Amino acid sequence: MSKIFGALFLACFFAGVASFAEGQVVNGSFESAGSGSLASGWQVLGNSYTRVNSPNVWDQLWMIRVNSGAGAVQKVTLNQTTALPVSITVAVKGQNIADDPGDKMGASLDCKIAYRDGSFAWCPITLKTKSVGTFDWKWVGYNSKNLSSSTQPIDWIEVRLRMGNVAGQAWFDDVHVEQWNPTQNGLVTLMFDDSLLTTYMKAFPLLSSHGFAGTSAAVSSYIDSDSDHMTLSQLRELEAAGWSVVSHTVTHADLTAVDVTHLNDELYFSHKYLVDNGFTVKHLALPFGAYNALVFGRAQEERYAGLDYESVRTSDRGFNPQGVFPYNIRVQGVISSTTLAEFKSWLNTAKATKSWLVLILHEIDRPNDIYTVTSGMLSDMAQAIADSGLPVVTYDDGFHAMTQ
Numbered sequence: 110m111s112k113i114f115g116a117l118f119l120a121c122f123f124a125g126v127a128s129f130a131e132g133q134v135v136n137g138s139f140e141s142a143g144s145g146s147l148a149s150g151w152q153v154l155g156n157s158y159t160r161v162n163s164p165n166v167w168d169q170l171w172m173i174r175v176n177s178g179a180g181a182v183q184k185v186t187l188n189q190t191t192a193l194p195v196s197i198t199v200a201v202k203g204q205n206i207a208d209d210p211g212d213k214m215g216a217s218l219d220c221k222i223a224y225r226d227g228s229f230a231w232c233p234i235t236l237k238t239k240s241v242g243t244f245d246w247k248w249v250g251y252n253s254k255n256l257s258s259s260t261q262p263i264d265w266i267e268v269r270l271r272m273g274n275v276a277g278q279a280w281f282d283d284v285h286v287e288q289w290n291p292t293q294n295g296l297v298t299l300m301f302d303d304s305l306l307t308t309y310m311k312a313f314p315l316l317s318s319h320g321f322a323g324t325s326a327a328v329s330s331y332i333d334s335d336s337d338h339m340t341l342s343q344l345r346e347l348e349a350a351g352w353s354v355v356s357h358t359v360t361h362a363d364l365t366a367v368d369v370t371h372l373n374d375e376l377y378f379s380h381k382y383l384v385d386n387g388f389t390v391k392h393l394a395l396p397f398g399a400y401n402a403l404v405f406g407r408a409q410e411e412r413y414a415g416l417d418y419e420s421v422r423t424s425d426r427g428f429n430p431q432g433v434f435p436y437n438i439r440v441q442g443v444i445s446s447t448t449l450a451e452f453k454s455w456l457n458t459a460k461a462t463k464s465w466l467v468l469i470l471h472e473i474d475r476p477n478d479i480y481t482v483t484s485g486m487l488s489d490m491a492q493a494i495a496d497s498g499l500p501v502v503t504y505d506d507g508f509h510a511m512t513q
Contacts, residue, residue: 134268138169138282139172147159148160154180154182154270154271155180158175158270161280166280166282172282173282174280175272177272177273177276180271180272182267183267184267184268185265185266185268185286187262190262193288194253194289194430194431194432195253195289196251196286196432197251197286198285198434199248199281200249201218201240201281202247203215203242203243203244203277204243204277205243205276205278206241206243206279207275207277212273214239215272215273216239216240216271216279217238217271218250218268218269223265224259224261224262228261230253237401238402239402240279244402245410247405247409248436249405252430252433255427255433255439268284292510294463295456295459295461296500297459298324298501299470300326300355300440300504301324302470303338303357304344307473307474307475308473309343312470313346315487315491316501321501322352325354326394327356327379328396330359341386344388353503355505356376356393357394358393358396359379363399365399366399381414384414385414390416391417391418392418392419392420392421392504392505392508393418393422394422395424398425400421424442426440427440428455428458428464429465429511430464431464433511439467443470444479444480444481445480449490453493456493456499457497460497460498460499465508467507
């Protein structure tokens, strides 16, 4: 994420007074000095960290630097009386952080959440998400509703900024812990991947008959490629009818299995093709849902014609609460074995939790394919959504609603 965009996006993300309650992080940008080289409000976790002044900070004038085994920690007291979603975010930059298979930490945002009933939840730190190597500033974070199924109010959250026991160093800046008051009663997005022709021929008219608009996750090299995929004019017709379009890369490559040059090309040239052909593309859907810390970081850096990827949709299963962290939008995948009862349970959960349900679909009426639904099933799904009363929104509109 560029620093300019990052500052503007964070300002917008945390600006909706009606939609979130201010958190109580003390000295989240490390501008106030503590004792010695520490920052006021932040205790040492493991080996000591250092508060440093640099022109390369993410925000304002100061940040903290952590080396091997070092970290900073702060306990943020919330004392919720009602269970509200809480977002936990920080900007991080790294230099020469060793990728040791025995270390799952790298440079990481860690946290511990204490609920009113005495239970706990933790931010997941895994080999898949740890930040290693050399990388510019990027945004990492979580939403409490994605970490636990608890319906209990939160008493406190311990925020930990830390490095594993590996060589290298990391810098952290601009910590936020924010409580969000849900402004929606649940939303549904129908997202069709891979630029398939059946999206245009079958899903488009069926959704239109219900007054719904969907979203196309477009693989740019598939467009105008053969009889199984949409033409550019058909994709434009979808957008003209109220659909939104997101990037699904150039070739549908597994971005965790390619080198960084190939990764950058997949992100950039898909974005470029779609924007150059008149589409406003602000979001990325990952092929196979495959990601690691490098993929998230490069997606935040990608920028074309003044447009960044404001979010990344994975294939991690779940629902998206108010204040969802933008760079891991969760989904429910509709496949050939999905039952109508299961589908209705997703709708019920979205409504009960006031969350955003993003549905991924692929082919329609393709026999013997796991990633397909029948026209009959799609029709039943559309009717179930209509009966639920949940609004159907495009991906772009759903994202905007859940981050304001």
